[in-house]
Amino acid sequence: NNVNADEKVYEIGTDVTFPPFEFANDQNQYVGIDMDIIRTIAKNEGFKVKIKPVGFNAAVQALDAGQLDGVIAGTTITDERKQKMDFSAPYFKTGVVMAVGQNSSIKNFQDLKGKRVAIKTGTAAGDYAKSIQKKYGFKTVTFDDSNNVYNDVTTGNSVACFEDQPVMQYAIKTGAKLKIVTKPANGGAYGFSVKKGHNQELLKKFDAGLKKIKSNGQYKKIVAKYLGASA
Numbered sequence: 001n002n003v004n005a006d007e008k009v010y011e012i013g014t015d016v017t018f019p020p021f022e023f024a025n026d027q028n029q030y031v032g033i034d035m036d037i038i039r040t041i042a043k044n045e046g047f048k049v050k051i052k053p054v055g056f057n058a059a060v061q062a063l064d065a066g067q068l069d070g071v072i073a074g075t076t077i078t079d080e081r082k083q084k085m086d087f088s089a090p091y092f093k094t095g096v097v098m099a100v101g102q103n104s105s106i107k108n109f110q111d112l113k114g115k116r117v118a119i120k121t122g123t124a125a126g127d128y129a130k131s132i133q134k135k136y137g138f139k140t141v142t143f144d145d146s147n148n149v150y151n152d153v154t155t156g157n158s159v160a161c162f163e164d165q166p167v168m169q170y171a172i173k174t175g176a177k178l179k180i181v182t183k184p185a186n187g188g189a190y191g192f193s194v195k196k197g198h199n200q201e202l203l204k205k206f207d208a209g210l211k212k213i214k215s216n217g218q219y220k221k222i223v224a225k226y227l228g229a230s231a
Ligand code: GLN
Pocket: 015, 018, 056, 073, 074, 075, 076, 077, 094, 120, 122, 123, 124, 125, 164
């Protein structure tokens, strides 16, 4: 209709598969906590979004190249990223955990000596693994997609992987044959992002919208839909 025709359409990058935050459902539609948050905020604040599931690292690169208006991809807010990105208020807590095969005897970082560890390109969990790699003497292998990271462990090519706690817990709950063996490290939170100094009106609308859905119960409903009411 005429009113909606005037609404601005923002191109928003996201990951290919990072459940429960973004993933394709049976109808090949992108759903998840991030998808519901951005769509609900867009609806409430009067703008439109076009979701581009290009992958996590690709989305961050495309944002920096000015090819996307924003990114919502379970992106951890870090000081390093703040050099190139402006972040919204935090909307979900996270931390980095190590997971191993269900029957693995690996219990800690010391047990990784001389072994191979699977990580994901350009991620906070991958950076954390690399930061302790020398100390504990393990090798890393990198994948662009979380599924390939988990598969490298379940097939036995790698002995462990590093991933965000909420995402690893959800993957295990939904069938990944892995177990978490460490407490969360490098605690932080997810934020929506734009390229530094760009799309400030979009960032403001997101922050205003986030505040609104946190106070009117919509945020709680979204999280409960994917994680249950106790989350
Ligand atoms: N939270 C992690 C990061 O920001 C991973 C994000 C992702 O893989 N989609 O690096």
